[in-house]
Amino acid sequence: MLATMMDRPLLVSSLLWRAENVFPERVNVSCDGDVDVDFTYRELGVQARRLGGALQGLGVESGTRVASLAWNTLRHLAAYYAVPGIGAILHTVNHRMSPEHIAYTMQKAQDEVLLVDADLLPLVAPVMSEIPLLRHVVILGDGAVRDEGSGLPESVTVWWFDELVRDSEPLAEFPEFDETTAAAICFTSGTTGLPKGVVYSHRSIVLHAMAIIAAGGVAVDGSKAYLLGTQMSHVLSWGVPYAGPLQGARLILPGPHPSPDEYLRIVTEQAPDVFVGAPAVVALMRERYEADPEQYDLSSLTTLWLGGQVPPAGLVKWWAERGAVSVNGWGMTETSPMGTFSHTADSQGRPLPLFEIRIVDDEGQAVSWDGEASGELQVRSPWVTGTYLHDERSAESFDDGWLKSGDVATVDPGGQVQIRDRAKDLIKSGGEWISSVDLENALTLHPAVLDAAVIAVPHETWQERPVAWVQVSSEVGDEELRDYLAARVPKFWTPDAFVRVEAIPRTSVGKLDKVRMRREWRDA
Amino acid sequence: MLATMMDRPLLVSSLLWRAENVFPERVNVSCDGDVDVDFTYRELGVQARRLGGALQGLGVESGTRVASLAWNTLRHLAAYYAVPGIGAILHTVNHRMSPEHIAYTMQKAQDEVLLVDADLLPLVAPVMSEIPLLRHVVILGDGAVRDEGSGLPESVTVWWFDELVRDSEPLAEFPEFDETTAAAICFTSGTTGLPKGVVYSHRSIVLHAMAIIAAGGVAVDGSKAYLLGTQMSHVLSWGVPYAGPLQGARLILPGPHPSPDEYLRIVTEQAPDVFVGAPAVVALMRERYEADPEQYDLSSLTTLWLGGQVPPAGLVKWWAERGAVSVNGWGMTETSPMGTFSHTADSQGRPLPLFEIRIVDDEGQAVSWDGEASGELQVRSPWVTGTYLHDERSAESFDDGWLKSGDVATVDPGGQVQIRDRAKDLIKSGGEWISSVDLENALTLHPAVLDAAVIAVPHETWQERPVAWVQVSSEVGDEELRDYLAARVPKFWTPDAFVRVEAIPRTSVGKLDKVRMRREWRDA
Incomplete structure (x- = not known):
């Protein structure tokens, strides 16, 4: 007997559907350097569907790789929906990589189009001729400064984002296709060796979004405003650009090269509830705040959602004294990234729904969850990668269908994960x-x-x-x-x-x- | 380019994994008439895996239909996981149907095994010979009263649940298979004509669970205790038996033929946060409470999660004055059932994540969401049925891939659905x-x-x-x-x-x- 359920695919466009239709008037803000630009989810939807049409006009098809080298802005957010929306693949290039690694990852991803912020262009311009398939460079601006596009190889055509979008008819709706279709590419930033490619699917992005909106966990929620201090150029900014609109949350995008002072200004003026980012950033914000405490108002912040490293205890304490609780999770580029979540900073917390973990000792045996026995944390989930993009190192990274995280951990009987160390540390x-x-x-x-x-x-x-x-x-x-x-x-x-x-x-x-x-x- | 993500299926057993491993010590209770039986999620897991093994011992295989005609109890809950867990299909028979309809639905579902509470056996015994494939009847008890099984046709073998489970080795783990595999069957209870069959898949059950745990909506949460006043014999008890364990919520199962007085006793003694059920039930509880207000304590209740009909305003007010807010949703057997959710009782609220709606007027045109224009509510989602089980009436029930709900509604610009009427009312x-x-x-x-x-x-x-x-x-x-x-x-x-x-x-x-x-x- 077959189930009678509708065969509805899990697509990135189904996340945008809810933002556009259920929360059309929610006001977000993109802090674009000189000016803070408000935008609603209705406007995001229109922008994304205009961009989708414009990219199709440039010849972008299902499966075409479109790179972004960009800050956290409305334009980048529109690309998060437009590129996967039309069945193409968004390769978010990590702007903190070296030009050599940028060229390597863009070759490996086979990028044909590049969406790039003008001030990041110098990172990629010198190596652009080494990216053989690249045909179009779209500068994320209004074309006011035409010479931004000068000096690029003749093999590419230069466009300005605002012109392209303005001249494009918005798509009536995004097409439907199989949910296992590739949607986005991100490369790991290993401390040794070349970056490894991870290709997210529409399915993995949607299920990750569903997991981080679940009550009792990260619980991205429509009643809150999120300052996105984690870069959209890496690991899809922890999935917040997808989960936030899905839930009608207010997104505060900090724009180009945000400094600790700029973050403090945005906190003061835009009053986020939650800061999302790395402990290193909130450590710098603390330093700058202490240098001039009269200038800033931190009172809106109730939560620091931290990741990427274990937050130092002294830092957690300092922020808690100012009303902001540090919450914490565990994840990797390979895990989209959220795998576990804790309401405190001193544990990595519990596995999210649909995220399975085990702890494996040196003999390859699963150890018990007693808070004492430690071993390598291994994980599996629909949003965990099962291999790396055309990479020989894949073979050593998995154990019987589980991803080997390389982290040493214990789990207590209540399912709380505690990372003890990197195996090699x-x-x-x-x-x-x-x-x-x-x-x-x-x-x-x-x-x-x-x-x-x-x-x-x-x-x-x-x-x-x-x-x-x-x-x-x-x-x-x-x-x-x-x-x-x-x-x-x-x-x-x-x-x-x-x-x-x-x-x-x-x-x-x-x-x-x-x-x-x-x-x-x-x-x- | 293919995505690199793991191919992990969404299975009912993946919900149980989290309950067993992450919330093993959470204590639930099954109020089995004479005695309230506590059980942990670790114990539920063992029970489910024992039952899975026992059913396999009876010849139950992938695709075999196993019917349940049972109250909200631990034994029934174990079957919710064991039957789909081994790839078989749980047909929850609605005990409020007539014997004729019970026979009709069991024929249509091709049930081979029946799990039945002793006191419900008389409902099905007279028609048992009309269910041609039925081979095994498992009475949900300990076999203390052997003559419960007497008088049944010779074509069936009678077993006692507790003996079967006790004598069975628990399965080490549940098998993995495709997520579109049929997991459960429920029949609609239309006021006209024969019931129509809806077959839920593992995928639809898991995605529905993920939707009702989302923050800002139903948000089934591990910090709360849920008194399950909606029957497990219909529409999978609104998915709470799946979402609750997934989240580590405390389940309070009211057991056999719960009366309003029994519900009030359970509220008083077990102190649930949330009552889940029909307005008609909380209306009767109100009546009984008012007859003897000294006897009961309603103070633990903060929420009445109501569905099935629009709760009468007077009733909502009465409960609110006693500290329990009525929340409300819209759904049908065909929609698993949750489609929309509201924090108040005077609207059906917003579509859940991944649940799409539209309003279609008499001319078949989608109308705008202005709170004024009304038309038929049409829906689509991975947990909405796309057809009925071998039923000619399927043809008239869908419109271009959308389920026609038969309800007349408006939607306001904030995505709030207001049901105005049944089309035929x-x-x-x-x-x-x-x-x-x-x-x-x-x-x-x-x-x-x-x-x-x-x-x-x-x-x-x-x-x-x-x-x-x-x-x-x-x-x-x-x-x-x-x-x-x-x-x-x-x-x-x-x-x-x-x-x-x-x-x-x-x-x-x-x-x-x-x-x-x-x-x-x-x-x-």
Whole structure:
């Protein structure tokens, strides 16, 4: 017997349907540098359907790869719907990558069209001739400054976004097709080796959106305003550009190269409930705020939705004292990215609905969820990648259908995940394990420590020993740091040395760059 | 380019995975008549996997139809997971149907196994020989009373649920298969003609669960306790037996033939946050409570989640004064059932995520969402049926891929649906439309009116005129009712007559039985 249910595909356009029809008057804002531009979801819908028609006019078809190298703006948001909406594939290029990696990922994705913010054009212009299929460059502006497009290879035609969209008839509706159709591409930003491509489907994007609107979890909700401090150029900005409109939430897009001061201005003027972003960003906002507390108003913020790294405990405390609770999740580019979610910052929380996890020990056995037994976190879900785009490294990344995260974790009997370390960041000293994450957390609790990172360095007697890198706000001696840690972690965890730095080295997506730290330590 | 995402099916067993693993210790309760039986989600999981193994032992395979004729209990809940879990199909037989309709639906579904509560056995025993494929009858009890199974046809083998489950090894895990596999069957309970079969898929059940856990809507949530006053024998009890465990919510199952007094006892002792059920049930609870207010404690209830009919305004007000807000949705057996949801009782609210609606006028044109233009509500979604099970009436029920609901509605610019009437219940008087729903709502606002229904009766001059049926708590004259209405609805809406009844006729699922009222009026 066959089920009698309608065969309705899960498409990105079905998310936009609800925004346009159910929440047409919800007012959002795109902070485009000089001016804050309000827009409703009705306007977003029109813009997306105009852009869809314009792209079809440029020859974009089902399966065509359209790259974006762009900030968090209304124009970029329109592309989030228009490109997958017409069956094409949006490759969000991470603007924090090197030009070499940008060229590599655009070759690998086979991009034919590039949507690019004028100020990011210099990142890609020098390598544009190395992207063989690229035919059209659409500058995300109104064409007021025509020479922005000069100096590009003759193989590409230059267009201005606003002109293209203005001259285009909006599509009456987006086409329907199979939900497993590719919708977007994002590349990982591994600290070693070349980036790896992950291709999201319409199905994975829609199911991820459904998971992050679920009550009791992230719960993206129409009653709230979200300041999108995580870049739309990476991991689809954690899915908020899809879940927000679906729910009629107010989106506040911070625009080009947002500085900590600009974020503080936007918080003050646009009064978001939730800041979405990396701990490193809210750490900088704290610094700037403290330099001039009279200038800004943080009172609207109730929630900091943090990810990408474990937020330092001292930072969490500072914001909590100002009314903003830090919530926290676990995820990767490979997991769209949300996999688990916690209402506190000291745990990665529970798996979202339809997201399955297991902890596997060194012998390949699943361990019990007792809060003690640790092993590699492995995950599977309709929004987890099952391979990498034409990449030989795929073979080593999966175990019997589960993605190997590379993170070491425990799970307690209530399903709460605790990341203990990256597998490769664990420190083995005298036969015992030392958690660099726990050491980093303990260090950042010290009032003078703004940021910290701990790496393992080789040691003759103990095999490995921890060394701490610290960014401090005021003078503090090694002895004081040692005493401070002694009250919080086992004695043998005390780092052998403290390296003072102006800023902790981080990767293009804000993760600790331990590869670089190890190299610098070795070279020094 | 193909997406790289894992091909993970949406299966009922993936809902149970989260309940068992993430919320193993959540304590639920099954009020089984004499005794309230606590159970955790870990125990539910074991029970479901034991039952799955036991059914396989009886020869149940992928696609086998397993009927249930049962109350809201732990045993029935285990079947909700075990039967679809092993790839078989659960046909929930509506115990409010006549024996003839029960036989008809079990023939149509081709049921081979029947899970039945002992006290419901007499409903099906007389017609059991008319169900040709039926081989096994499993009585939902411990076998203490052996003669419960006597007198059944020799063609069936009788088993006792608790013995079967106790003697069965739990399945290590449920198998995986395609998500479009049929999972459950429910028949509509139309007031005219034979019931029509709807076959839900694993996909539709999972997506419906994801929609009713979304923040801002129904938002079934792990922090709350739900008293399930809507029967598991119809429309999968609005999906709560799936969404609740998925979220770790506490389920309170009221057990066999719950009376209004039993509901009040359970509310008092088990302290649910939410009552889920029909307005008719909370109307009876109100009556019983008022007869003896000292005996019961309603203070835990914050929400009445009502459906099946528009809740009378007077009833909503009474409960609100006692701290319980009535929320409201729109749906049908054909829509799994939830389609829209409102935080108030005076509107059907907004479409859930992934649920699309349109309003179509008599000329077949979609009308605008201005709160004024009305027409038939048509819907489509992955959890809306696209046909009926081997039924010739399918042809007339759909319009270009949309389900024709038969309800007349308006939608306001904020996406709020307002059901104006059943298409066939609208009253056309002197060329103008009269809404029976609005008249019923206005009548139930009168303090003495407990329940009301309005039908159209033929009229020589005006074509049709309204006649009201009222159930009153104290003496009230026609003149007073007319005056009361005059202040609330247009003068020409005033019913030509008021019929006093002990109870308004309702169908097996609690909807107004206007067919019967029209017949009785004609006969009188």
